[in-house]
Amino acid sequence: MKQNPEVAKRIEALAAKGGRYRREAWFFVARSLSFANREVRGQARHQHLNAADLLEGFRQLARQEYGPLALDVLNFWGLRSTRDVGEIVFAMVRAGILASRREDVLADFDDAYDFHREFLEPPAPAGPATATDSKATRYIA
Numbered sequence: 001m002k003q004n005p006e007v008a009k010r011i012e013a014l015a016a017k018g019g020r021y022r023r024e025a026w027f028f029v030a031r032s033l034s035f036a037n038r039e040v041r042g043q044a045r046h047q048h049l050n051a052a053d054l055l056e057g058f059r060q061l062a063r064q065e066y067g068p069l070a071l072d073v074l075n076f077w078g079l080r081s082t083r084d085v086g087e088i089v090f091a092m093v094r095a096g097i098l099a100s101r102r103e104d105v106l107a108d109f110d111d112a113y114d115f116h117r118e119f120l121e122p123p124a125p126a127g128p129a130t131a132t133d134s135k136a137t138r139y140i141a
Contacts, residue, residue, distance in 0.1 A: 010097050021088060025077035029088045032058040033098075048101060051108035054089065055082055059118055071119035082112040 011030055015023040036049050036057020049057075062070040079085065086109025092098040 007097060010095060011092070014091055014095055014097075019078075021078040021084070022076070025074075025079050025084075026088055028061075028077070028079075029058070029085055030092070032061050032085075035061045048099070050104070051082075051086065051089075051112065055085060055109065055112045058085055059113070062119060068120075071115060074115065074119065079115075081115055082109050085109055 007030075008027075011026050012023070015021070015026040033049065033054060036054050037047060039057060039060060062074060066073045074080070083106075086106050089098065089109070090100075090106050093100045093104075
């Protein structure tokens with residue numbers, strides 16, 4: 001995602017304040033917002049996302065970029081639960097980087113899914129593989 005330089009500076013300032021999350025966590029959550037709009041919601045431009053859609057984008061992007069190392073990477077950045085993602089989102093809201101609606105609450109991010117289960121275990125297959133599936137043919141000798 002190409003970050004607006006002014007937004008990137010504001011995120012950098014939040015990350016520099018210290019706390020539980022490394023700089024990379026802040027920018028990954030910001031990238032997850034764009035990813036979720038595009039991939040989960042199918043929107044070309046930014047629109048409001050609820051916690052469920054944002055967290056689904058976060059999950060997909062983490063798996064796509066880090067595969068089986070996603071849990072280790074996220075934990076290294078200080079992200080250990082969906083609540084942590086929400087903490088970053090709401091810090092960005094308080095800083096005026098993101099907007100929220102009245103019905104948006106931090107509790108929407110509580111225990112949405114278990115990081116260990118989602119990022120340590122391989123994702124469930126989408127359906128039965130066939131010999132013509134590109135993924136299936138990689139394993140056929």
